[in-house]
Amino acid sequence: MSLYQHARDENVERLRDALSSDSAAVRRRAAEFLGEVGDVGDQATVDGLLRAATSDDDAEVRGAAVDALDELGQAALEQLLEELTGTSGSEAEWVTARKFARALKADRPELRMAAANALGGLDDATGLPHLVEALDDEDSRVRLRACQACGTFADQRSVPALTERLDDDDPRVRRAAANALGNVGTDQALSPLLDLLDAGDESLRRIAAGALGKANNPEPVEPLARALGDESAVVRNAAVYSVIELLSNVPTEQSHAVRDRVVSKLKSADDDTVVEPLVEILTEGQQSRQRRNAAWILGRVAEPESALAVEALADALADDDAQTAQFAATSLKSLGGPVVEDRLLDRIGTEHPEDARAKAVFVLGQIGGQETLNRLEGLTDDESSAVRQRVFSAVSKLRAGGP
Secondary structure (H helix, E strand, O other): OOHHHHHHOOOHHHHHHHOOOOOHHHHHHHHHHHHHHOOOOOHHHHHHHHHHHHHOOOHHHHHHHHHHHHHHOHHHHHHHHHHHHOOOOOOOOOOOHHHHHHHOOOOOHHHHHHHHHHHHOOOOHHHHHHHHHHOOOOOHHHHHHHHHHHHHHOOHHHHHHHHHHHHOOOHHHHHHHHHHHHHHOOHHHHHHHHHHHHOOOHHHHHHHHHHHHHOOOOOOHHHHHHHOOOOOHHHHHHHHHHHHHHHOOOOHHHHHHHHHHHHHHHHHOOHHHHHHHHHHHHHHOOOHHHHHHHHHHHHHHOOOOOHHHHHHHHHHOOOOOHHHHHHHHHHHHHHOHHHHHHHHHOOOOOOOOHHHHHHHHHHHHHHOOHHHHHHHHOOOOOOOHHHHHHHHHHHHHHHOOOO
16 A cells, blocks of 8 residues: 555554655655654654654655654654754753754754754744854755745845845755745845746746735736746746736736736637636635736636636626626626527526626627527516616617617
């Protein structure tokens, strides 16, 4: 049975046994799984990871065991620190940032790794300067964890040192530094990520594309628009989310030009890559401005036969936000076609909200055919005055042969 299956079954005993495997790759993976499914109250698991962290002959296994103890919680990490320093529990006051910072100077790299992890888990920013220093550690495993810890604080003071780590020899450190800068999220922190959109490493491009939506200025719009043509679908997907987020923050006087540029790029990108994230933003987003932008753009970049886009826009006719609902109606009108007509005919029944029915009738009056005319003629005595008003207007247009 595979380690993955043991982890799914939470078979901790089997995973502990794997820590003694002849294969370093198996031992490393076992340590990682124990961090996910183990329990700090299970001393046998903690002891097994302590042995791996302090005595395994493979550096990657020791590193995985350090991280696993960190995952298990502060108490397990304290035991590791005690083990590595030779102090007793009563003597080791590792719960303070000062003590962890001192451990960042230790000779053992595993101790420095554990200290970086521990500082990142403390709600105490006094350890940040020490973590920034650790970004220059000679051991890439320590630099990696220092980057991750700096990211948890999301403090502007770490930006210069994190930016330097974007050129680190270890690709894992470069990715961790990029993630940390994205977590900081200020314009100064995000600016170095612009160049990463052209990096050869797909992961770096994805991280950059996903983070740049936090910017408070329109500078990333053009680079992100270019990223919509990236060879990687995950990069394109991340760019779509960020573009929508940025559109919500672009100054009004620049919004029209930016929208036109974005729509042009979105239309030239792969349809599924663009439509799926836009639909997710529209249906699950929490910010009204982003959802409005998604509704507006869908009408300009989706294909008329895209059932996914049409369904989401039709549902949005009943949105609590009036502007989102109006943009959805406008987009449905722009798309037109039989798919839109069918979906809207399904939404003119009395089981749907009055405003949504009225908007559906309005759009049908612009795009409908004979079937729509027949259905709407049956609504001329609808109990809703708003719906009746829309019905009379739509029927008149359809009888006349068009809007």
